Amino acid sequence: MDPQTLTELLDVAVLDRLDRIDDLAGDDLARSKALRKEGFSAEVTAALLTQAQLRTEAAAKLGPFADDMLFTRDGLAQATRLPVAAHHARRLIGDLPEDTTFRIADLGCGIGADSVAFAGMGAHVSAVDADEVTAAIAAFNLRHLPDASVENTRAEDVDLDEFDALWFDPARRTIGKADKRGSTARITDPDAFSPSLSWVIEKAGAAKAAGVKLGPALDHDLVPEEAEAQWVSHNGEVVEVCLYFGAARQRPGRGALVMGERTLLVHEDDLPDEDEADIGELGKHLLEPDGAIVRAGLVAALCSPLQARRLHPKIAYLTTDVEPSGPASAGVTAYEVIDVLPAKVPSLRKELVSRGIGSVVIKKRGADIVPDQVRRQLKLPKGDKATLVFTRLGERHVVLLTQPV
Ligand SMILES: C[S@@+](CC[C@H](N)C(=O)[O-])C[C@H]1O[C@@H](n2cnc3c(N)ncnc32)[C@H](O)[C@@H]1O
Structure with a gap:
């Protein structure tokens, strides 16, 4: 969005129309015609419809707050x-005694999504x-929080x-190179982040308390020794790794936080000694660890609490004979293993058809396949549902026929 369009969008009458946009019926074309008839310019009409669409999309991230906020597409993608x-705010601010600044x-x-949480926890926020446009949008989004200010x-x-x-x-997407939909590409070189990762880490390391949010694919070698690195998943999706420094650091080293219906914390101190990491035969259940635990390199830490063993030293699946229970079960999705089938498509198809299976979810680890391609090649007639797991047992490529527990 350009600064001129934002200025027009921030007009009280335009914002009021945005808040009432749901009273317009029909598709975007019909809504656009109606707004033009009401006297809004083509630019403002387009901006209103874009903001209405972004508010709808933002609800998944920001809940009901989204209905009172403005966005850019890129800003929402990175929010x-x-x-x-709220978790960041708890780690950085903690419980503030009354009358503390x-x-x-x-x-x-x-x-301004993180700033909303910081201000909500009672901190004075300087964002x-x-x-220019993003800063103005953040200022709008934080307008109800008197102890928050935004500067461009x-x-x-x-x-x-x-x-x-x-x-x-830090921004980890290309600036000014958006495609037609306004989306930008991910930057992988940490020196090209903005601000650069080396500058950020220097400042964070010298602060009383600091947190640094980064993409979950971060190379473990880039985690400073003094930091706590916590990979986070939310509702099954790995969303970030966060580096904590100073008073915000609780446990140095690598950890994983699984957030969702249940919460689980796993830490590298929970890892078994190298030679104790149990690799064993396929059991009654296959366990797929949460992505944050996989990214943090902590899969083996689940073996002991789940009475499980690894299937392969390099593949992030576990197996067990007992149905997972207890707190650590929040860190895995469990599948009952029904059979071990051949990985070659023609023989696999024969086995599936003979069992009346016609609809498959395909998962893979340690197998060089493209699930959609395999599904097309299988050309299964209508039938029951199953989950197929393409993986390896030792050196053997196999397909595990499973059902979610
Ligand atoms: C990943 S986004 C922040 C998202 C935010 N935490 C949220 O939850 O909404 C990074 C932001 O940093 C801004 N940025 C990039 N380089 C910067 C710099 N050198 N100083 C200040 N801001 C910068 C970008 O414009 C972008 O809006």
């Missing part, structure tokens, strides 16, 4: 989900964003000494 932002800087605040400036130009905590969520 932290509210429950995860706790100052936190959000250094690249985007549309900055280098992008670069993180590198902020005096960081005055803060009790620093929050960094």
Whole structure:
């Protein structure tokens, strides 16, 4: 969105129309015609419909708050989900005694999702964003929170000494190279993040307390020794790795936090000694560990609490003879193993057809297949549902015929 369109969008009458946009019936074309008839310019009409669409999409991340916010497509894509932002706030701010002033800087605040959580926890938030439109949108989104302010400036130009905590969520997408839908591509080189990862880590390491949100594919070698690195999944999706420093660090080393209906924390201290990591025969159940645990390299830590063993040293599946229970079961999806089938498509098809299976979910680890391609090649007639797991037992490529537990 360009600054001129944003200025027009921030007009009270336009914002009021956005809040009432659901009273317009029909598809986008009909709604657009109706808005033009009401006297809105073509640009404002387009902006209103885009904001209405983004608010709908944002509800998945930000719940009912989305209906009172403005977005850019890129800003929404990069925004932290509210429950995860609340977790960041708890880690950085904790329980504030009454009458305490706790100052936190959000250094690249985007549309302001993390700042909303920080301010909601009672902190005084100074948010900055280098992008003019994004900073103005964050200011709008934080307007009800009197202890939050937003400035359009670069993180590198902020005096960081005055803060009790620093929050960094560096931009990891290309700027100004958006495709037709306004989406941008992921940057993988940490020196090309904005601000750069080396600058962020230097400042975070020197702060009283700091958190750094990064993409979950982060190379483990880039985690500074003094930091706590926590990979996080929310409702089954791996969303980030967060590095914590100073007072925000609870347990140095690698950890995983599974957030959802149930919560689970796993830490590298829970890993068995190398030679105790049990590799064994396929049991009654196959366990698929949560992606945050896999990314953190902590799959073996689930063996003992789930009475499970690994199937293969390099493949992130576990197996067990007992149905998973207890807190650690929140870290896996369990499948009952019904049979071991051949991995070659013609023989696999024969086995599936003979069992009346016609609809398959395909999972794979340690197998070089493209699930959609295999599904097409199988050309199964209508029949029962099953989950097929393409993997290896030792050196043997197999397909495990399973049903979710
Ligand atoms: C990943 S987004 C932040 C998302 C935010 N935490 C949220 O939950 O909404 C990163 C933001 O940093 C901004 N940015 C990039 N380089 C910056 C810099 N040097 N200083 C300040 N902001 C910067 C980008 O404009 C972008 O809005």
